[in-house]
Amino acid sequence: MALADAGGDAFEVAVGVVRDAAQHGVPLRLLGGQAVRLLCPDFPPRARAGQDMDFASVSSAKAAVMQFLADRGFVGDRHFNALHGHRQMYFQAPGSGVSVDVIMDQLTMCHVLEFKDRIGRMPYTLDVTDLLLTKLQVVEQNEKDVQDIAYLLSAFEVREGDEVGTIGLGRFGKVVADDWGWWRTVTGNLDRVAELLGGELARLVPPGATFDPIEQARALRHHADRVPKGLRWKIRARVGERVQWYELPEEVAH
Secondary structure (H helix, E strand, O other), rough: OOOHHHHOHHHHHHHHHHHHHOOOOOOOOEEEHHHHHHHHOOOOOOOOOOOEEEEOOOHHHHHHHHHHHOOOOOOOHHHHHHOOOOEEEEEEEEOOEEEEEEEEEEEEEOOEEEOOHHOOOOOEOOOOHHHHHHHHHOOOHHHHHHHHHHHHHHHHHOOOOOOOOOOHHHHHHHHHHHHHHHHHHHHHHHHHHHHHOOOOOOOHHHOOOOHHHHHHHHHHHHHHHOOOOOOOHHHHHHHHHHOOOOOOOOOOOO
């Protein structure tokens, strides 16, 4: 039976897809809230109705991804994939209403996060640090974003270096030190998340958290300030907020 028709909610289907992909050597990794849910199985899941699926992959594996999903009952949007397939592909599971977006090489939202060279770090999801950065780069955050950040900061240690399965200060610092806009958005969000989790959204801190998410947010904030900045960062910092430093992403029509 095709995974697309296997029943269950979108999360169960998505997890089945990435596990099957890993067994077949296809670089397909979960993004978004479903990735957080998979990485934080001991915390109450943030489930919602009508949930779609978001995956990360690499453009060099475009043909393999298309064939893999087609073999499992997913139907690609031929026109969209022909036009945009080098950066994003769209599929749909017939009969279930489940839509699938596959983001290639980099996530382009308020900022651009390159993950092409890091797709193989974890078997089923994007790297933990990269996954956290996908949430910290959102300028107009909602409660779901804050909860996902709280979960990652509660489950994974902020640590020097770039070790798999940690929130690596090496990777984090490089992103915020190379781009003032990234730094400005990330630091503002870390300040906001720490304040919210210590106040009106304290309920989002999961019971049994391994790490204190507020302390970890503050550790990241401190590192963002002290990490040495590049020349491009310093030049852009002179302009500051007089010029908008982010993009507000628009939904791409399928």
